[in-house]
Amino acid sequence: MVDSAVQESLRQAVASRMPWVRDELATLVAFRSVANPAIEPAEECVAAARRVEDLVRDSGFEQVEAVDAPDGSIAVCARSPRAGRPSVLLYAHHDVVPAGDPSDWDSDPWTLTERDGRWFARGAADCKGNFLALLLALRSVREVLGEWPIEIAMVVEGSEEQSSGGMEAIARARPELVAADAIVLADTGNVEAGLPTLTTSLRGTGSVLVTVRTMDHAAHSGMFGGAAPDALQALLMGLATLRDAEGETTIDGLDHTGTWRGAPVDASRFRHDVGALDGVGPLGGDDTIADRLWARPAATVLAIDAPPIAQVTAAVQGEARAVVNLRVPADMDPAVAQQLLIDHLHRHIPWGLVETQPVSLGRGFRARTDGPAYAAMRQSMQTAFGFEPVTTGQGGSIPLAVALAQLHPEAEIMLLGVEEPASRIHATNESVDPRELERTAYALALFLLELA
Known part of the structure; x- marks a missing residue:
């Protein structure tokens, strides 16, 4: 000393x-x-x-x-x-x-x-x-x-x-x-x-760009809505399957049961740090914050290409895109996890032509x-x-x-x-x-x- x-x-x-x-x-x-x-x-x-x-x-x-x-x-x-x-x-x-x-x-x-x-x-x-x-x-x-x-x-x-x-x-x-x-x-x-x-x-990381195409142009929702293959709706349905009702990431074949053995995360400090609104708490409750942050995968939709509300028209979309970021624990292979994410999106987007492209990858x-x-x-x-x-x-x-x-x-x-x-x-x-x-x-x- x-x-x-x-x-x-x-x-x-x-x-x-x-x-x-x-x-x-x-x-x-x-x-x-x-x-x-x-x-x-x-x-x-x-x-x-x-x-x-x-x-x-x-x-x-x-x-x-x-x-x-x-x-x-x-x-x-x-x-x-x-x-x-x-x-x-x-x-x-x-x-x-x-x-x-x-x-x-x-x-x-x-x-x-x-x-x-x-x-x-x-x-x-x-x-x-x-x-x-x-x-x-x-x-x-x-x-x-x-x-x-x-x-x-x-x-x-x-x-x-x-x-x-x-x-x-x-x-x-x-x-x-x-x-x-x-x-x-x-x-x-x-x-x-x-x-x-x-x-x-x-955490390791990997991002994926996913594109859904269904028509070569948008179609009037009054004339065609309900039967026209809506690319935006198909994308949203697929993205929704990445999490369960408790917010746990549920990508097919990817383990999400890990536990963190380091310092726990104080729930009140976490709420303050993320700016959580009154009545809104951490996903999964206070006891699993550290697990979800450091020991389990987390899929986050970072961006979606779709018409902004300021330019809304009554139209069914023929194309929609999103970037999904995947964070994985240190001992999980990010390349394997990224491929499981890609496979999951192809499997769970219910209609349309689906294209995926890896964007980033880090161990x-x-x-x-x-x-x-x-x-x-x-x-x-x-x-x-x-x-x-x-x-x-x-x-x-x-x-x-x-x-x-x-x-x-x-x-x-x-x-x-x-x-x-x-x-x-x-x-x-x-x-x-x-x-x-x-x-x-x-x-x-x-x-x-x-x-x-």
Whole structure:
């Protein structure tokens, strides 16, 4: 365990640098780094990558390289070798999801704004806040000890939110860039503010585009309705079979009886986090929330192509389409599950010509938690937060986690970060609690010393 005097010095070093964190976060969130030139200019991502590269270099890394990914993004990769010492890889990403309509925000999404003790902007938590928590930890350790006691590597990718595989391709082509004894993916967060949390399970994912065609044009519902083969109705009937009356996903041949063995989900907090309306509760009741989130498959209809109400006409539709997203537990093969979904849709859409097309596919991940790095992280988080850390699952897939586990199977992979429910990542009014960022950075700083 780290000496108490060193602990206090680290805590003070982290706290004293929080004004620097705020200034740098304000600079970073001003870059509209959405890795899709159809939404934001590509030069915004380039500028963000260059700023990240400067910050990483200024933090003390001996080797820093901006690597062009096959998908057009830029990843910043760095390392400070220490022969014979333990090694840790720190990961974050500098791209963000689109801000959406700025008028839906309470302040400009690209300007860091302090309100009610929180810092608001797109990327404030996911993932520019996480990136700065890593740098804050590194700079604080260097200030206290004069050097890093172990080998440190860092990767900050530029297209994680697009799931286009840029960093994964780099890692597979140059596995030495991501080699380490322990890997910290700073891209998740705590189940509630102040409660340290390690994410040990990531869902796999697969989406399917389903199209139903019945006629070469729409037909008047007064003249033909009731006998004309309604494509939209056939699609809806098929989609309805994906869930039972309790909301359980019921795809033919896909197991939906799993149970979650990690931390339970508090029902009242869950209602608050999802914004459930009065009288509306979680599907299946309070006792199965964690099971349904992390241990069972979940089919969600993400979108339907059909006439909008604003353009309604009295017509039977000849074509309708939908995108169905399937999330599966970490130990379930997503490719098999996706094929079962496709087979189910063909079987249960009652009429019409049915076409299906796989849209996305990502394997889940389950962490190994019995090694010395996990023990060091648990101890560090408990010291920094004052509470024993809990474990949880995560709905989003992080394909790089799977690639890292395959490339370096002996490495211990940990997922944590500054995000918590009030951060509202991927939504309007995203924010970070600076106290959460400070505690996370302090825990990471302690971890580097514990690992040494």
